[in-house]
Amino acid sequence: MRSSLLSIVSLLSAWAIPVIVVFIPLYAAYRKVPVYESFVDGAKDGFDTAVKIIPHLVGMLVAISVFRASGAMELILGAVRPLMDRLGVPSEVLPLAILRPITGAGSLAFTADLMKQFGPDSMIGRIASTVQGSTDTTLYVLTVYFGAVGIRKASYALKVGLFSDLVGFVASIVVCYLVFSH
Amino acid sequence: MVNLIWLFFIAAGFVVAATQGRVEVVTKAVFDGAETGVSVCLGLISILVFWLGMMRIAEESGLLHKLSIALQPVVRFLFPDVPRDHPAIGYIMSNMSANVLGLGNAATPMGIRAMQELQTLNPDKETASPAMCTLLALNTSSITLIPATLIAIRINFHSANPAEIVGTTLLATIVSTAAAILADRWFRSRRKIRPPTKG
Numbered sequence: 001m002r003s004s005l006l007s008i009v010s011l012l013s014a015w016a017i018p019v020i021v022v023f024i025p026l027y028a029a030y031r032k033v034p035v036y037e038s039f040v041d042g043a044k045d046g047f048d049t050a051v052k053i054i055p056h057l058v059g060m061l062v063a064i065s066v067f068r069a070s071g072a073m074e075l076i077l078g079a080v081r082p083l084m085d086r087l088g089v090p091s092e093v094l095p096l097a098i099l100r101p102i103t104g105a106g107s108l109a110f111t112a113d114l115m116k117q118f119g120p121d122s123m124i125g126r127i128a129s130t131v132q133g134s135t136d137t138t139l140y141v142l143t144v145y146f147g148a149v150g151i152r153k154a155s156y157a158l159k160v161g162l163f164s165d166l167v168g169f170v171a172s173i174v175v176c177y178l179v180f181s182h
Numbered sequence: 183m184v185n186l187i188w189l190f191f192i193a194a195g196f197v198v199a200a201t202q203g204r205v206e207v208v209t210k211a212v213f214d215g216a217e218t219g220v221s222v223c224l225g226l227i228s229i230l231v232f233w234l235g236m237m238r239i240a241e242e243s244g245l246l247h248k249l250s251i252a253l254q255p256v257v258r259f260l261f262p263d264v265p266r267d268h269p270a271i272g273y274i275m276s277n278m279s280a281n282v283l284g285l286g287n288a289a290t291p292m293g294i295r296a297m298q299e300l301q302t303l304n305p306d307k308e309t310a311s312p313a314m315c316t317l318l319a320l321n322t323s324s325i326t327l328i329p330a331t332l333i334a335i336r337i338n339f340h341s342a343n344p345a346e347i348v349g350t351t352l353l354a355t356i357v358s359t360a361a362a363i364l365a366d367r368w369f370r371s372r373r374k375i376r377p378p379t380k381g
Binding site for chain 2: 008009010011012013014016017020021024025027028031033035038039040041042043044045046047049050051053054057058059060061062063064065066067068069070071072075099101102103106108109111112113115116119120121125126129130131132133134135136137138139141142144145146148149150151152153154155156157159160161163164165167168171172175176179180
C-alpha cells in the first residue's frame, strides 16, 4: 500500500509538467490556434504578477526575519516543541498552520523563510511547500467573494474553510512522511 | 488581522532582541528579509511568465472550456438547489476549472460572477445561502494540479527536484477539498433539520 502510494505520487510529480507542456500546445495546434503567439500573449502577464508581489513579500519577510533572528520565534516554538515532538510534527512548520488561512503573502514568505533556513529538500521544506500549495487563503477568499455581493453573515462558510485548512495541514504532513521518509 | 500579525512579528522581535542585549540583530534581519523577498519574487518571474503563457494556449484552444464541461456533473451534484439552466452553473464551472489549472487571476472574476448569480437566487440578501457557502468552500480548498509558484520558489533555493511536491500537493489538496465538501454537506443537512434562527 505504502510503496504503491509512493510510486504513484512520484510518477505524478515526474510526469505532470512534461505531459501538460507537450499536450496543451499539441491540442491547441490541432484546434488551429497560433500556439506561439498565444503563448507570448499570455506570458506577458507573468512579469506583472511576479513584480506585483514584491511589496507584499518584502514586508512579510522583513517581519518574519526579525521575529526569527531575535529569538522570539524560538521562545514560542520551544514551548510547544515537546508536544509536537511526541506527535512527530516538526514544530518549525506550526506557524504556517496559523498564517496560511489569514495571509497568503505572509504564509508564502514564511515558506520561503523555512526553505532558506532548512533547504527546500528537507522534510520541513517539503511539508511547507505542500501546505502552502494545497490550500488557499480562506479569510481573503471569504472577504473578496462575499464582499463583492454584499453578504454580511457568512453563515457556516468560515467554519468549513478553516476546517478544511486544518485537514489540509495534517494531510500535508502525513502525505510527506509517507512519501519522503526513507 | 494581517496588520496585527505584521506588527506583532516586528514588535515582539524588537522586544526580545532588546531585552537580550542584542538589538543589532534586528537591523541585519530587516535587510536580510528585504533581500530574500525581492530575490524570491524575481525568481518567480521565470516560471510565472512560462506558465501563464502555457495557460493562455489552454484557454484559446478551448481546453479550459472542455474542462468546464467535464466538471458539469460534479457541479450539479454539489449545487442541488441551483436550477440546471441557471447562468450561475456556467460561471461555477469556469471558476472551478481555472482553479484546477492554478489560474487564480482568471478564477476570481469567474467566482465573483458566480456569487452574483447565486445572489439572485438568495432570499436573504445579507446572509450567505447554502450554495454560496459551497462555492466558497470549493475556492478556499481549491484543487490545484500544478503549484507553479511553489515550484519556482523551490528552484530559487536550489532544490534538487523542484517538482517532487506536485504529487504530495495534489494528494493533500484532494483530502482537504473532500473534507470541505463533507463539512459543507453536514452543515447543509443541519440547516434543513433546524431552520436558521434570526440574529
